[in-house]
Ligand SMILES: NC(=O)C1=CN([C@@H]2O[C@H](COP(=O)(O)OP(=O)(O)OC[C@H]3O[C@@H](n4cnc5c(N)ncnc54)[C@H](OP(=O)(O)O)[C@@H]3O)[C@@H](O)[C@H]2O)C=CC1
């Protein structure tokens with residue numbers, strides 16, 4: 001019998017799991033469904049990758065690899081919660097914590113010298129950044145706001161900052177020398193093997209990457225971001241932000257684009273703090289300070305210096321901050337700027353949050369201010385400027401009346417930019433990079449490059465593209481909603497993709513459907529206009545826009561992407577059910593540790609579980625699973641209409657209390673249905689117990705708040721401590737224990 005796999009991840013979702021999973025297990029058990037857990041947390045991934053450093057009893061299986069294999073089978077039924085996509089500083093912190101706990105995993109060798117160090121670094125590089133999603137996503141993405149969620153937002157609109165037509169907020173993006181403008185793209189005519197080679201000005205050749213297997217019909221792109229053009233652009237933006245009196249902010253995806261974007265982030269830091277780096281560059285070199293890791297890491301590492309030298313550098317940093325444009329802040333109270341940590345400001349969440357907040361970000365005084373949002377590469381930056389322009393002209397959106405924008409996203413098999421990490425290179429010297437066909441020796445694409453340029457190659461296979469087109473058509477048909485393919489005829493890669501859309505669409509049953517192709521900027525304008533009028537439009541997009549749009553629209557429409565239904569129909573027939581499109585919200589953990597109040601909203605988990613149970617029912621001919629799913633959906637609707645989501649404030653309902661309400665409503669729905677009398681019989685007494693004990697349970701849960709929590713770690717907390725912290729109601733635990 002197949003199982004439902006529930007993932008153990010990090011931070012707030014991992015905490016929430018401690019309280020929600022026992023409920024899920026008790027309920028699912030009544031229909032003989034086994035819920036198994038798989039550890040894909042950052043610490044779990046580290047431990048699984050270094051068995052030879054660990055004692056026998058410390059070793060753990062590589063659960064991510066197991067799930068990755070499972071995802072390629074029709075049996076897969078995986079509920080995937082958000083996990084940390086670690087930046088280098090996060091990875092180093094996690095390693096440090098594990099070592100302190102007696103797990104002797106190696107340190108991260110940032111400049112490996114020996115063969116062994118290179119091997120260790122390669123293994124860590126597999127763990128860092130977005131290391132989980134690409135492995136599990138063996139299908140394309142279908143993300144949408146379910147009806148009850150939209151209805152809830154209409155009834156209880158979240159706050160939306162007003163927009164002024166005089167807002168100075170804008171996006172700054174490159175007009176030449178960036179990935180978009182240098183892109184070349186080809187579609188493979190047959191299966192073959194490619195290589196990426198570099199030739200310097202002396203004619204010396206070296207292999208950057210060989211053995212790249214490509215299939216017939218696969219689209220392959222190559223492009224580069226010129227360091228010179230980037231630096232010139234950044235210098236101009238820093239100066240301009242100061243003149244314009246707006247905040248300076250940079251929005252990247254240093255987590256997911258784990259090779260290119262930390263380098264770009266490092267350049268931003270070096271340009272903003274150019275005087276600091278020109279004065280103390282050599283000291284930094286000695287201390288192994290890397291601009292890519294951010295200002296916080298720099299300030300930490302200079303602590304090793306003698307006091308006087310350290311103070312001089314701190315003084316110089318302070319002067320740069322005073323002389324430069326004001327930086328947008330991540331946390332004004334603590335003085336954490338946009339440039340402190342590369343993973344603090346992540347574009348998919350940060351730009352929508354800014355747009356929702358009147359186009360403003362926080363300044364050093366903790367006040368909201370207009371900002372220059374620097375998004376160096378121009379491939380997708382235009383959608384945000386178009387949204388800002390729309391809000392300046394028409395004012396903020398109104399959640400009570402606006403439509404919805406579901407997304408069908410191309411992402412299977414490491415599609416496009418998100419699969420480029422092993423083919424991204426920071427160029428060492430002037431020369432040429434070529435993509436060649438190993439069999440014929442033919443050069444498919446080539447670029448002149450200079451020292452520091454970031455060159456990359458991306459791939460997308462034909463089968464995922466066909467599947468994506470099919471999925472778009474089936475969503476458009478199922479909902480009778482117009483769909484727009486966000487593809488840019490001015491971009492080399494998109495032109496190849498458009499050829500496929502034009503070729504495969506006629507093979508689909510697309511008659512009578514409104515399907516169009518528009519450039520991202522045009523698509524944004526058309527979609528926003530309809531959205532404002534209360535009309536729905538499906539966005540059909542590539543992988544990066546999938547990521548951006550599935551935060552942008554949900555955050556505007558329903559206040560957060562955590563409430564999205566996020567389904568990945570796996571290409572081999574299994575199902576991957578992601579929870580929300582949001583991440584793991586580190587600040588939620590901070591609040592929990594300080595005040596014993598967790599405000600993680602598990603709506604994404606509830607929605608994912610319902611579709612997973614439904615899928616289970618079909619796959620295993622288990623009608624009881626379908627009843628559980630149906631009643632869970634009813635419970636979720638009641639949960640929403642009674643407003644049982646966690647509050648932000650200590651002393652009010654938190655994640656644990658919200659889980660209790662879900663269990664209560666779910667039991668009531670199961671007791672109230674008449675399709676499965678066995679389930680009815682089981683849940684009638686449970687519902688009665690919940691009715692009579694609700695007050696006690698809620699009080700027990702409330703009593704647990706208001707004090708500091710010790711969970712014995714951040715990346716690898718102590719399981720018994722988190723379980724104790726997240727399950728403080730004995731009454732509730734006993735009832736759950738008694739079910740079935
Ligand atoms: N699929 C995945 O595995 C993903 C993982 N990540 C990872 O998550 C971490 C944080 O990323 P970040 O970009 O800050 O994005 P997050 O989505 O974690 O946070 C953005 C904001 O969204 C709100 N939010 C999101 N989900 C919930 C929820 N369930 N309950 C309540 N509020 C929620 C919070 O805003 P507010 O406080 O205003 O309520 C939060 O601060 C990183 O480590 C990143 O790598 C990020 C995206 C996806």
Ligand SMILES: O=C(O)CCC(=O)C(=O)O
Pocket residue numbers: 085129130131133255256348546547550581582
């Ligand atoms: O994998 C990641 O790092 C983030 C994924 C993400 O943001 C998304 O899929 O929406």
Ligand SMILES: [Mg+2]
Pocket residue numbers: 348547548550551581582
């Ligand atoms: Mg995202």
